[in-house]
Structure formats: structure tokens, C-alpha cells
Amino acid sequence: MKREIKIGITGIIALVMLFFGMKFLKGIQLFNSSNLYYITFRDAKGLSKSSTVYADGFDIGIVSNVSYDYTRPGTVVVEISVNGDVKIPQGTVAALNEGMLGGCTLNLTMGPNPANCYQPGDTIVGAASGGLMSAAADVMPKVEQVLAHVDSLILTLNTLAANPHLSQIMANADQVTENLNQSSEQLNLLLKNDIPQMAATFNKAGQNVVTLTDSLNRLNLQATLSRVNQTVDNVEQATKKLNDKDNSLGLLLNDTILYGNLNTTVNSATDLLQDLKENPHRYVHFSLIGKKAK
Numbered sequence: 001m002k003r004e005i006k007i008g009i010t011g012i013i014a015l016v017m018l019f020f021g022m023k024f025l026k027g028i029q030l031f032n033s034s035n036l037y038y039i040t041f042r043d044a045k046g047l048s049k050s051s052t053v054y055a056d057g058f059d060i061g062i063v064s065n066v067s068y069d070y071t072r073p074g075t076v077v078v079e080i081s082v083n084g085d086v087k088i089p090q091g092t093v094a095a096l097n098e099g100m101l102g103g104c105t106l107n108l109t110m111g112p113n114p115a116n117c118y119q120p121g122d123t124i125v126g127a128a129s130g131g132l133m134s135a136a137a138d139v140m141p142k143v144e145q146v147l148a149h150v151d152s153l154i155l156t157l158n159t160l161a162a163n164p165h166l167s168q169i170m171a172n173a174d175q176v177t178e179n180l181n182q183s184s185e186q187l188n189l190l191l192k193n194d195i196p197q198m199a200a201t202f203n204k205a206g207q208n209v210v211t212l213t214d215s216l217n218r219l220n221l222q223a224t225l226s227r228v229n230q231t232v233d234n235v236e237q238a239t240k241k242l243n244d245k246d247n248s249l250g251l252l253l254n255d256t257i258l259y260g261n262l263n264t265t266v267n268s269a270t271d272l273l274q275d276l277k278e279n280p281h282r283y284v285h286f287s288l289i290g291k292k293a294k
Helices: 004-023 133-163 164-219 219-245 248-254 256-278
Strands: 034-041 051-055 058-068 076-083 092-100 104-111 113-117 123-129
Touching: 051 076
Parallel strands: 034 123, 051 104, 092 123
Antiparallel strands: 034 076, 051 058, 058 076, 092 104
């Protein structure tokens, strides 16, 4: 009889350990208090029992049950078991995030006011979030457009590569590059040698200009201008005397009668000299033997 009692007690202990072990494996905290909350979704996205519940990315509990509300078609009720120390503020939003490799996680985005919280048994607002897969689906049309442009680019590159003039173009590009290198070397040489010499020349010219300016500043320009004015006055007075008839030179230049007499005298002298050359015997008489007797 005692042996049967021992076997029964052992079986009961095994069943209890199996029950709590299953709870533990499901993530249920056996020795901590927990609160139940409910969330409604239009689509559960494959969420399963014992899935982890996150609050802003931190593990706060598990999904204790997922059921379909037959009284409200199109509504899925998710029951979550949350650590009793966690307070869920009003305005918290529950979102389902699909993983890249499948599966689904439940994340609570906590509300801003911790003073006003949900009570255990309340229903939290649920919202579907596409997650990585939805984002990838949104990106796919853009990727297809990019691939179309890539195909066009590859086709253009193939056409360009098949162009028989490509080698000539590349050779010309090499020649242009070589010319640019030579020009760069010449420019560097110019900057190294000629530019300093030109700068020195400009500096010397500038110094000469400064010296000339200093020399001009040292000149007594006022005295020079006074002498020039005096010279001009003298020239004007001499010109005035030449135009007047109260002097010999003025009479000579302005008296027409005197000019006529001088002109007649000059003409007469010219005629006399001409006749002297042509008939010298009229004016000079001489004999080698002597004067003839009359």
C-alpha cells in the first residue's frame, strides 16, 4: 500500500513539474504577477501564442492567446500577459511587425502620459505595421525602375564598347591628356621663372614712377609757369612791335612803298650785274700796249 502511495505522489509531482515546465518554456513567469490586456487587430499576420511582447523594443511579456471574434467578423483578439510592474499609459499603440524570415512580433509604443494608464483587462488600440517585408514590398517598384535604367545603361555601354572608333577616341584622349600635362609643366615653369622676373620688373617700374613723382613734387612748378608766362608776354610784345610802324623793323615789314623801292633797287642791281657780265667792256677799259693816239 505504501509503495502505491509513493508511486502516486511521484506521478503527481511529475505532472506538476511538467505543467510548470511547459509554462516556463512558453515564457510565462511562474513566480511573478502578471496582468492581462487585450488587443484587437484586423489581421493577426500569423501571430502565435507564446510570442514575445515588446514595449519600445524591451521584453515585457508574452502573447497568452490569439482568438478570432466570430461575433465581429474581421476582428482578431490577442490576449497578452504583461509583467505586473509594467504600467501601460493611455495612448499606447500595439503594432505587429513582420520579420524578414517570417514570423511576427508584437510591439507596444508607449503613450506619453504615464499618469493615466490602462487597467488590467482593458483593450489597447491595435495597428498593423508592415515591418521589413512591407517596406521591401514598397521598395520593389522603385528597384524595378532602377533596374530598367541599369539595363538601358548597360545597353548603352555595350553599344559604346562595340563602336570601332572607341580606340581612336581613347588615343585622342591620351594625346589630350599628354598635351595637358605638357601645358601644365610649361605653366609651372612660367610661374617659377618668368613670373618672378616680371614681378621684379613691375616693382622696378613702380619705384621709377615713385621717384619721378617725387622729382615732380620737388620742382618749383609755379616759378616755371611764371617764366613761361613772361616769355609768352615777350613774344606777344615783339609781335606787336613788328605789326606797328613806329620802328624800323615794323616800317620795313609794313610800309609797302619802302618795300617797292627796295624791290626796285634789288631789280636794278640785278640788271646791272647781268649787263656787267654780258658787256664788261662798257664799264672797264684797258690796253696791253698803251692808249692809241687820237
